[in-house]
Each structure stands twice: as structure tokens, then as C-alpha cells.
Amino acid sequence: MLKKIFPVLILLGVAFLFVKYMSASESKKRFIKHLLKQVQYLPGRYFA
Amino acid sequence: MADYDVIVIGAGCGGISAGAILSSQGRRVLVLEQSPRVGGCCSTFERDGFHFDIGASIVEVIYPLELAFKMCGTEFQREVDLIPCDPIYSYIFRDGSKINYPLSIDDTAKVISAISEEDGKKWYELADYFADLMKQTIEAFFTNPANGFLDMLRMVRKNPKILKFMPLFFTSYQDVIEKYFKDEVVKQTMAFQSFYCGLPPELAPGFVALIPYSEHEGIYYPRGGMISIPEAFRRIGEKKGMEVKFNARVTRVIVRNREACGVELDDGTEITCDVVVSNVNAIKLYSELIGFEHLPALARFGVRSYEPSMSCPMVYLGIDYRPPLEAHHSLTIGPLDLMNYAWWNVLKPGLLPEEPFGLICWPTESDPSLAPEGYHVLNVMSIGPYQLKEKNWDEVKERYVENLINFHSSFSIPELKDHVVIAECATPLDFERQLLSPRGAIYGLQMDLPHQAMFRPCAKSRSIKHLYLTGASTHPGGGVPSVIASGVIAATLVDKYEK
Numbered sequence: 001m002l003k004k005i006f007p008v009l010i011l012l013g014v015a016f017l018f019v020k021y022m023s024a025s026e027s028k029k030r031f032i033k034h035l036l037k038q039v040q041y042l043p044g045r046y047f048a
Numbered sequence: 049m050a051d052y053d054v055i056v057i058g059a060g061c062g063g064i065s066a067g068a069i070l071s072s073q074g075r076r077v078l079v080l081e082q083s084p085r086v087g088g089c090c091s092t093f094e095r096d097g098f099h100f101d102i103g104a105s106i107v108e109v110i111y112p113l114e115l116a117f118k119m120c121g122t123e124f125q126r127e128v129d130l131i132p133c134d135p136i137y138s139y140i141f142r143d144g145s146k147i148n149y150p151l152s153i154d155d156t157a158k159v160i161s162a163i164s165e166e167d168g169k170k171w172y173e174l175a176d177y178f179a180d181l182m183k184q185t186i187e188a189f190f191t192n193p194a195n196g197f198l199d200m201l202r203m204v205r206k207n208p209k210i211l212k213f214m215p216l217f218f219t220s221y222q223d224v225i226e227k228y229f230k231d232e233v234v235k236q237t238m239a240f241q242s243f244y245c246g247l248p249p250e251l252a253p254g255f256v257a258l259i260p261y262s263e264h265e266g267i268y269y270p271r272g273g274m275i276s277i278p279e280a281f282r283r284i285g286e287k288k289g290m291e292v293k294f295n296a297r298v299t300r301v302i303v304r305n306r307e308a309c310g311v312e313l314d315d316g317t318e319i320t321c322d323v324v325v326s327n328v329n330a331i332k333l334y335s336e337l338i339g340f341e342h343l344p345a346l347a348r349f350g351v352r353s354y355e356p357s358m359s360c361p362m363v364y365l366g367i368d369y370r371p372p373l374e375a376h377h378s379l380t381i382g383p384l385d386l387m388n389y390a391w392w393n394v395l396k397p398g399l400l401p402e403e404p405f406g407l408i409c410w411p412t413e414s415d416p417s418l419a420p421e422g423y424h425v426l427n428v429m430s431i432g433p434y435q436l437k438e439k440n441w442d443e444v445k446e447r448y449v450e451n452l453i454n455f456h457s458s459f460s461i462p463e464l465k466d467h468v469v470i471a472e473c474a475t476p477l478d479f480e481r482q483l484l485s486p487r488g489a490i491y492g493l494q495m496d497l498p499h500q501a502m503f504r505p506c507a508k509s510r511s512i513k514h515l516y517l518t519g520a521s522t523h524p525g526g527g528v529p530s531v532i533a534s535g536v537i538a539a540t541l542v543d544k545y546e547k
Contacts (some may be wrong), residue, residue: 031220038498044350045503
């Protein structure tokens with residue numbers, strides 16, 4: 001049962017975050033973009 | 049046996065404080081400084097009887113300084129004569145009107161209430177919230193290592209209450225300011241401080257909104273100029289046997305089998321040691337002084353991804369009249385949206401702002417001995433890019449100084465242009481050359497969330513044994529108290545791991 005619900009919950013979560021992002025102000029979007037574009041570097045920075 | 053127990057590269061506030069603490073522990077410490085003076089950004093130089101502060105202009109949040117001096121066996125207030133600054137800011141608007149914020153929370157509330165009664169009440173809410181944040185985090189976060197998840201867990205275990213401030217890490221400075229204040233003028237007076245972490249209000253993390261409050265816990269100017277603070281560490285360290293060599297530029301950290309064991313100077317001299325403490329910007333340290341060949345692949349990727357913080361041009365003025373200013377610090381600012389606009393549309397494309405808004409420091413208001421009698425000193429800091437779109441800073445320097453003097457003469461410091469007797473300028477390019485800071489970065493690295501705590505270069509290097517980092521490019525970041533906190537952290541880690 002949990003196995004079936006889990007992907008749905010993930011999808012709902014992603015959809016919720018997407019809607020939140022789309023309804024955010026331009027300023028907030030720039031803040032989020034600024035953070036997201038650096039996520040790829042975090043593992044390297046952690047070990048630097 | 050090595051020549052020294054510890055070699056500290058760089059006598060900036062992080063390096064000299066770490067050196068003084070380590071020599072107080074009985075270690076044989078050598079500090080190598082490439083310039084002729086201590087302090088780095090927190091230093092003072094003299095021209096024709098005028099004493100100009102290179103960058104840092106005041107000190108606030110003095111807990112890390114008190115701790116560092118205590119670890120040296122003395123007291124901050126005994127070693128440095130601190131002059132309290134009140135009012136803490138005078139905001140000067142384009143029409144020449146001024147708003148002064150006094151040190152007292154209550155008096156500031158009165159000033160804000162005169163602009164907007166509702167915002168006056170909200171000021172108390174902001175002050176209460178950030179007073180709590182200061183109380184809960186100053187010991188747990190500022191002066192403890194943040195080298196990894198375990199250190200972060202230790203911080204939380206030490207004080208679980210800090211968890212309630214987590215939302216501040218995922219919201220912007222601007223969001224915090226707009227949550228509390230509605231009036232545009234009040235928002236302006238609270239927004240500029242985001243640039244103290246090198247970012248515009250919409251990109252700076254929410255916890256930086258601590259600054260408009262923390263300033264009200266006290267801001268101080270050290271008598272004799274900002275250099276008095278690193279000089280005090282030097283004095284104490286030398287009493288304990290620490291050696292400081294000036295004009296000694298380190299060109300290489302000697303690494304064998306991923307262990308730091310000494311340094312090489314630009315004249316070819318090699319000096320050996322058991323531990324290296326680097327006060328050099330981490331990008332420069334790993335890429336030039338150590339070399340990527342000594343780093344694991346993941347660390348190389350991490351170091352390459354670091355972004356230096358913003359830089360700024362500084363203009364140093366000696367003047368022959370008492371400037372019509374009302375505080376040690378005056379700010380010429382514009383609307384909050386203009387600050388964001390300037391970031392994206394002026395600084396990023398490499399343009400110079402037509403109106404060089406920024407900070408005017410008037411140190412002779414606090415300490416008249418910094419200029420000949422009847423004269424004054426002004427240090428003017430504005431926002432400006434490192435890379436200019438068309439010419440370079442050396443070419444535009446003179447014109448920039450002239451424009452800046454004319455700009456301030458037009459409203460913030462009337463008659464200024466008729467009273468300048470000496471004018472000097474340090475551009476981002478000069479900072480890069482003089483402080484060896486990549487892109488002239490004044491706060492080491494960016495201070496946004498992906499460059500914070502465990503994502504900032506580790507105080508105890510993960511890649512090279514016996515190598516420790518201090519300074520603005522490591523945790524907790526830029527600014528005099530943070531950098532001295534990094535000196536405390538480096539010294540504490542050396543004491544713990546290098547018996």
C-alpha cells in the first residue's frame with residue numbers, strides 16, 4: 001500500500017512546489033534560482 | 049625538527065588572532081605577511097598626517113573578539129580603546145533630508161514611528177526576534193567549527209533552540225524586511241545592510257537581516273584606527289614569542305603526501321613547520337599556493353565552484369573643514385528595488401553606477417587624532433563591479449574619484465569638493481593586488497546559503513593534513529567579528545588535533 005502511495009505523494013509534493021514557485025514574486029523566483037543553480041556544486045564544496 | 053610549530057600565512061585579523069592564541073598556548077609561531085602592515089582589510093594607512101582605514105570601518109558583535117583576547121589571557125577592552133558610536137547611522141536622501149537611527153532600540157522606535165506608526169511597532173518585533181537569534185546562535189554558530197554534518201549536529205545539540213531559526217536560511221533578506229515593514233522609507237533604511245554580506249536584498253539569506261538589529265547592540269570605533277585591533281593581537285602574540293615578518297610573500301605551501309610541512313617564500317627560502325594556518329583566500333590557497341594536483345577530484349570541483357564575494361571601490365579623503373554629517377556612519381541610499389536593480393543591471397554587466405550610493409565613514413568624528421588639527425578624514429565606500437565592461441579600473445580611477453566627490457557635494461556632503469586636500473582610491477583591482485584577494489573580494493567568498501557553514505572551505509582542510517584555514521573565505525564569513533571568530537576556530541582545531 002505504502003509503495004503505491006509514495007510515488008503519488010512525491011508527485012503531489014513536486015506539483016505543490018511547482019505551483020508555489022509559479023505564484024511567487026519575480027524577486028522570490030530570482031532568490032530560488034540563485035540557490036538552485038548552485039546545488040550541483042554542494043558535494044564538491046562539502047569536501048573542499 | 050621543524051623550524052616552527054606553526055606558520056601562519058597572512059597577518060589579516062584571522063591569521064594574527066590565530067597566531068596570538070596559538071603562541072599563548074606555548075607554540076612557536078611565525079606569521080608571514082606579504083604587506084608592510086597587519087590587518088588586511090581591517091587596517092589603516094597614513095598619508096601626510098591623515099590616517100585612512102583600508103576597508104573595515106567599525107566593529108560590532110564583539111563577542112568573538114572578547115573570546116579571542118580571553119584565549120590570549122587578556123581582555124579586549126583592556127587592549128583596545130573602543131569608542132561607542134551613537135547615532136549608529138545617518139541616512140541621507142537625495143533631497144538632502146536625513147534620518148538618524150540612535151543606538152537605543154526605544155529611540156530608534158520613536159524615529160521609525162514618526163515615519164510610520166505601524167512600522168515603529170514592527171521594529172520592536174524584529175528587534176525581539178533577532179535579539180533571540182543572537183542569544184541562541186552567537187556561541188553555538190559563530191565561534192564553533194562547521195566542518196561537516198557532525199559539527200552542525202553538535203551545534204544543534206549544544207543549543208536545540210537554534211532550529212527555530214531554520215526558515216531564515218530558506219528565505220531572502222528582502223522577504224524578512226518586507227514581512228516586518230510596509231513603509232518604503234523604512235524598508236530602505238533596513239535594506240542596504242544586505243550588501244554587508246556582498247549581496248542585494250533579494251539574494252542575501254534571511255538571517256543577514258540580523259544586522260539592522262545587531263548594530264543596536266553596540267558599534268564601536270577603535271581609537272587609533274581599525275588597525276588597533278590586529279595590532280593588539282600582534283603585541284600580545286609577540287609578548288608570547290610569536291614572530292611576525294612583513295614583506296614576506298609566501299609563494300607555495302610545501303605539501304608532501306598530502307601533508308603540509310612548510311612554506312616557500314618569493315625569494316626561494318623554505319621554512320618548515322608542523323602546522324600551516326592560512327589566512328589567504330581559500331581559492332588562491334588551493335589553486336595557487338598548493339596546486340590542484342594535491343587535491344582529490346571532488347575537492348578540485350568544489351574549489352573551482354567557489355565565487356568570490358563582491359568588491360567595492362573605496363575613496364579616502366582628507367578634508368580641511370568639518371563635514372556637515374551627523375554620525376560616524378552615513379548612508380546614501382535609494383529605494384529597495386533600486387538596490388536590486390543596481391545589482392542585476394549595473395554591477396553584473398560591469399557598469400559603474402551613475403549615482404555611487406554607499407557608506408560614508410567619518411572616523412575623525414570619533415577619533416580626531418586621525419587627522420591634523422582642524423582637518424578630517426572621510427572613507428567613502430560605494431558599490432562597484434570588479435570587471436568593468438569597457439575600460440579597466442586603472443583607467444577610470446581618477447574620473448571615478450572626481451565623480452564621487454561631485455556626487456556627494458551635490459547633496460550628502462555640501463561643499464565637499466572645495467575642501468578636499470588629499471584624495472586616494474583603492475579599486476577592486478587594487479584590493480586584488482594589495483590583499484591578494486581574488487577579484488578584490490572584500491568578504492572572501494559569497495555569503496549566500498550555498499557558501500555557508502559546511503559548504504564554505506573547511507577550517508581544518510579535508511584535503512591536506514596539518515593545514516588549517518582562517519579568514520573571510522572560511523566559516524563564519526566576512527566582517528571583522530566573523531574573521532576573528534575564524535581565527536578562534538582555527539586555533540581551537542589546531543589545539544585539538546595537533547598535539
